[in-house]
Amino acid sequence: MAKVTLKNIYKVYKGGVKAVNDFNLDIPDKEFVVFVGPSGCGKSTTLRMIAGLEEITSGSLYIDDVLANDLEPKDRDISMVFQNYALYPNMTVYENMAFGLQSQKLPKEEIKKKVDQAAEILGIKDYYNRQPRELSGGQRQRVALGRAIVREPKVFLLDEPLSNLDAKLRVQMRSEITKLHQRLQTTFIYVTHDQTEAMTMGTKIVVMKDGFIKQVDTPTNLYMHPANIFVATFLGSPQMNLFNAKIVKDGKKYKILLEDGTENVVPLTTNKLLEITDDNFVDKDLILGIRPRDIHIVPNTEDGFKIKVEIVEKLGDENLIYTHLFGKKEYTIFVVDAKQEVKVDDELTIKFDEHNIYLFDKENEESLFKIPEYNYFTIDDINKYLDIEELSKKIY
Amino acid sequence: MIKNKSSKPKRYLTTILVYIITVIVCFIFFFPCLWIILAAFSGTGSIYNFNGFFPPNFSLKTFEQLFTGVTDVSGDTVMYPYMTWFLNTLIIACATAVIGTLLLISTAYVISRFEFKARRKLMKGALVLGMFPAFMGMTAVFIMCTQFQLLNNLWGPILMYSTTAPVGYLVQKGFFDSIPTSIYEAARIDGVSNFKAFYKITLPLSKPILVYTVLTQFTWPWSDFILPKLLLQDKSNYTVAVGLMTLPDTEFSRFCAGSVFIAVPIVLLYFFVSKYMVNGLTAGAVKG
Numbered sequence: 001m002a003k004v005t006l007k008n009i010y011k012v013y014k015g016g017v018k019a020v021n022d023f024n025l026d027i028p029d030k031e032f033v034v035f036v037g038p039s040g041c042g043k044s045t046t047l048r049m050i051a052g053l054e055e056i057t058s059g060s061l062y063i064d065d066v067l068a069n070d071l072e073p074k075d076r077d078i079s080m081v082f083q084n085y086a087l088y089p090n091m092t093v094y095e096n097m098a099f100g101l102q103s104q105k106l107p108k109e110e111i112k113k114k115v116d117q118a119a120e121i122l123g124i125k126d127y128y129n130r131q132p133r134e135l136s137g138g139q140r141q142r143v144a145l146g147r148a149i150v151r152e153p154k155v156f157l158l159d160e161p162l163s164n165l166d167a168k169l170r171v172q173m174r175s176e177i178t179k180l181h182q183r184l185q186t187t188f189i190y191v192t193h194d195q196t197e198a199m200t201m202g203t204k205i206v207v208m209k210d211g212f213i214k215q216v217d218t219p220t221n222l223y224m225h226p227a228n229i230f231v232a233t234f235l236g237s238p239q240m241n242l243f244n245a246k247i248v249k250d251g252k253k254y255k256i257l258l259e260d261g262t263e264n265v266v267p268l269t270t271n272k273l274l275e276i277t278d279d280n281f282v283d284k285d286l287i288l289g290i291r292p293r294d295i296h297i298v299p300n301t302e303d304g305f306k307i308k309v310e311i312v313e314k315l316g317d318e319n320l321i322y323t324h325l326f327g328k329k330e331y332t333i334f335v336v337d338a339k340q341e342v343k344v345d346d347e348l349t350i351k352f353d354e355h356n357i358y359l360f361d362k363e364n365e366e367s368l369f370k371i372p373e374y375n376y377f378t379i380d381d382i383n384k385y386l387d388i389e390e391l392s393k394k395i396y
Numbered sequence: 397m398i399k400n401k402s403s404k405p406k407r408y409l410t411t412i413l414v415y416i417i418t419v420i421v422c423f424i425f426f427f428p429c430l431w432i433i434l435a436a437f438s439g440t441g442s443i444y445n446f447n448g449f450f451p452p453n454f455s456l457k458t459f460e461q462l463f464t465g466v467t468d469v470s471g472d473t474v475m476y477p478y479m480t481w482f483l484n485t486l487i488i489a490c491a492t493a494v495i496g497t498l499l500l501i502s503t504a505y506v507i508s509r510f511e512f513k514a515r516r517k518l519m520k521g522a523l524v525l526g527m528f529p530a531f532m533g534m535t536a537v538f539i540m541c542t543q544f545q546l547l548n549n550l551w552g553p554i555l556m557y558s559t560t561a562p563v564g565y566l567v568q569k570g571f572f573d574s575i576p577t578s579i580y581e582a583a584r585i586d587g588v589s590n591f592k593a594f595y596k597i598t599l600p601l602s603k604p605i606l607v608y609t610v611l612t613q614f615t616w617p618w619s620d621f622i623l624p625k626l627l628l629q630d631k632s633n634y635t636v637a638v639g640l641m642t643l644p645d646t647e648f649s650r651f652c653a654g655s656v657f658i659a660v661p662i663v664l665l666y667f668f669v670s671k672y673m674v675n676g677l678t679a680g681a682v683k684g
Contacts, residue, residue: 053581074587086578090600099596100586151586 002064002077002154002187003029004050009059011045011211019045021211023059027204032181032188034202036195037234042211043191044159050189051080051157064154079148080157083164085140087132087147094128097147118149121183122176138169145180156181158190162197174200195235199223207231215371225372229287229365232358238292238320238333245288245359247281256288256357259326264305266352275369278361286368289358292320295334297348304349307332312344436652451649458653476647478654480632481639484550485658488635489618491554496561496613501606504568505594509580522563530560531622541627552627553635557617571605572598607672615662 009023020042027033035043048054050061052073061068068076079100087096094115101111119125122142132140141161148156158177162170178201181188192198198205199219207214207222207230215227226232232240243258247268254273258264266288278284298304310331311322318335321342325332334350336342359368431449436458438451462478507519537556538547546552575598583593599606617623621637628634634642636658643651 051581051585053584073581073585078585080582080585082578082582084576084578086576086582088579088583088597090597099583099588103586103588103592147582147586 003027004155004187004189005060005062005065006046006050007060007062009046009049009061010057011042011049011054012057019211020049023213025206025213025216027187027189029187030185032178032190032201032203033206034190034192034198034204035206035208036192036198036202037208037214039193040210041208043193043206043208046208047080047157047159047189047191050155051078052076053080077154078157079151079153079155080159081141081144081148081161083160085132085144085164087140087143089132092129092131093124093135093143093146096132096143097150100147100151114150114152115146118146121149121180122146137165138173141165141173145177149180149184154187156184156186156188158188160192161190163192163194170197177201195237199235207234209234221372225367225369226289226358227367227371229289229360232289232360232367236291238335240289240291240358241295241325241332241334243288243290243326243328244362245286246283247286247359249282254282256286256359258288259328261326264326266357267354269354271355272357272359272369276359277370278368281359281368285362287360287362287365289360290352291356292334294353294356295332295350296353297336297340297342298351300349302349302351304351307348307350309342309344309346309348312342314338432652433656435649436656438649438652440649458649459657461650462653462657476639476643476650477632478636478639478657481634481636482658484628484633485618485635485637487550488553488557488624489614491550492557492561492617493610493614495554495558497606497609499558500561500565500609500613501568501602503562504565505572505598507565508569508572509577509590522565526563534622534626537623538626546627548628548630548633550628550633553617553623556623556627557613557620561613568605568609571602575601604672607669611665611669614665618658618662 004025004027006023006025006027009020010018011020012018023042023046025033035046037043045054049056050063052068052071056069063071063076063078088099091099097115097118098111101114106114116125119128122145124139124142124146127135127139127143132143135143141164144161161177162173165173174197177188177190190197190201199222202219204216205219205222206216209230215222215231217225222231223235226235229242233242244260246257246260247254248257254268256266256268258266305325307323307325309321309323311320313320313322316338318338319340319342321334321336322331323334342348360366361368434450434454437454437456439453439455439457440451507515541547541552541556546555579597580593583597588596617635619637620635621641624635624638625641628638631639631642636654640651640654643654
């Protein structure tokens with residue numbers, strides 16, 4: 001159990017390539033932090049720096065308030081699960097799990113006890129005498145997790161551990177890792193490029209791009225209050241629709257013009273107006289974002305945007321509708337219930353839910369709306385949930 | 397698609413041609429061997445009374461003579477101590493196989509696994525050095541062995557063979573490169589020392605390349621002529637190759653028998669471990 005603190009961490013490779021830029025993060029004890037981002041965003045590098053497999057170019061890393069920059073991996077009290085499992089191919093499952101303990105020179109009985117315990121949790125006791133090549137992907141992953149557990153580390157590091165598994169197994173292992181986290185009550189740092197994994201597993205998500213942190217928050221807050229266009233489009237599937245926008249004053253009220261068309265208007269609600277932090281928002285070049293689930297079909301008689309359906313993708317319980325809106329090159333996508341019959345070439349009227357729009361500054365791509373101050377709770381907080389007083393102290 | 401009617405006979409023709417060439421090449425390579433083997437079993441002992449290419453009659457006499465040697469006029473010096481030469485060769489080859497393999501494998505492992513300052517320069521240096529034929533350094537080797545008093549000592553060739561072995565580390569490095577780094581990283585996190593990781597993880601995974609290395613390290617001194625000729629001057633220190641060269645023309649079938657006899661262990665060795673050899677070669681080749 002430990003907290004991890006990263007202060008102004010940089011990673012610069014030979015030749016000047018900056019993989020990680022000014023990385024600042026506090027990871028409290030028992031947290032499940034997920035680093036997520038497209039490939040090459042520096043998430044794995046950061047994890048490997050925490051593990052001690054990669055040198056930190058500058059900045060300081062603290063594990064439990066101890067400066068760990070120059071500590072050997074084995075002295076950091078961490079354990080790591082690798083993408084390709086990295087099991088020792090020539091050893092049996094038992095030997096794989098016991099290898100680390102043996103080099104700690106623990107007595108044999110104690111090793112056996114610890115390995116048994118871990119194997120019990122993961123249900124791999126039956127495979128003790130098998131070699132990694134005789135196991136399926138899921139079983140191998142379990143052994144890799146087991147090898148990490150037996151050391152009872154302060155921090156678990158997981159580097160895309162599920163990306164080599166098939167879709168079904170991935171979902172299953174996802175919940176198993178979450179359960180493991182709840183059971184072990186240890187700090188987990190998890191790296192993935194898969195936003196679903198990040199959203200479902202993390203108690204806190206760090207979204208990264210090009211070596212920079214773009215936003216850190218709980219999954220819900222990231223989804224509800226993205227700080228910039230990157231986070232807004234990276235999380236959520238299908239991706240958020242974006243339009244060029246401008247806010248104009250219409251008498252006492254404000255309205256949003258989309259793609260320079262006088263007809264393409266979305267009203268700016270009072271609530272949204274109050275959220276805007278920029279004072280000079282009128283007539284500024286903006287980007288409006290709307291999630292596919294916040295676009296609705298309305299009866300033809302009502303006000304809205306007339307569209308022609310171009311592609312219908314059937315997902316079973318719902319359908320994705322692709323269309324071109326306001327002469328924009330990219331498709332606009334929205335989601336309708338599968339029961340609602342929509343065919344290609346249908347002409348429909350759609351409406352944006354004005355309560356769920358996002359506005360971004362076109363220049364710096366930052367959100368125009370106020371992002372709630374880092375309001376997320378640790379597991380301890382949630383456990384104290386019944387104690388409303390305690391919680392309200394934290395919120396207000 | 398239009399079928400090409402001429403394709404079938406054309407294919408046969410190519411196959412036939414390939415077979416003919418293969419047979420010719422095989423014959424060119426195999427004929428001298430065959431001739432040596434036949435000559436070894438010759439009953440006459442000399443090359444001068446052969447009927448054309450082949451000896452007139454066959455017997456096992458030469459093989460018997462091989463181990464008895466021939467004593468000189470005074471009757472106490474054995475002129476052709478084949479058994480001693482054979483043992484010398486065996487000692488040199490075995491010692492080289494052990495020491496050379498150790499040096500070579502550890503060099504390849506270090507270059508494959510670790511980043512250090514002179515790594516690139518060393519690799520380039522080895523590559524350039526490897527391009528020169530080994531006997532170019534003969535003068536230097538001779539002077540060095542004189543200085544260290546290794547002349548006429550079996551340790552001379554043993555050390556020379558073993559210490560030059562690491563220059564040819566590339567195949568082994570290729571093999572080690574194919575072991576995923578994450579395994580070593582996992583070991584590092586597990587708190588396993590580099591050396592322990594090497595003998596607990598790398599070595600058990602490297603059996604094919606180990607077999608390949610031991611074999612190549614063994615066969616090279618086993619059949620080499622130049623270096624022992626240079627360094628071993630006493631008849632009792634000769635290796636088989638050097639010893640056989642000192643035989644006079646009249647002892648031709650003894651020469652042949654000696655050559656055949658020395659080839660037997662190597663042939664057997666290759667026969668039994670060729671499976672590993674191929675594994676080792678291809679395993680190294682995947683990520684060369």
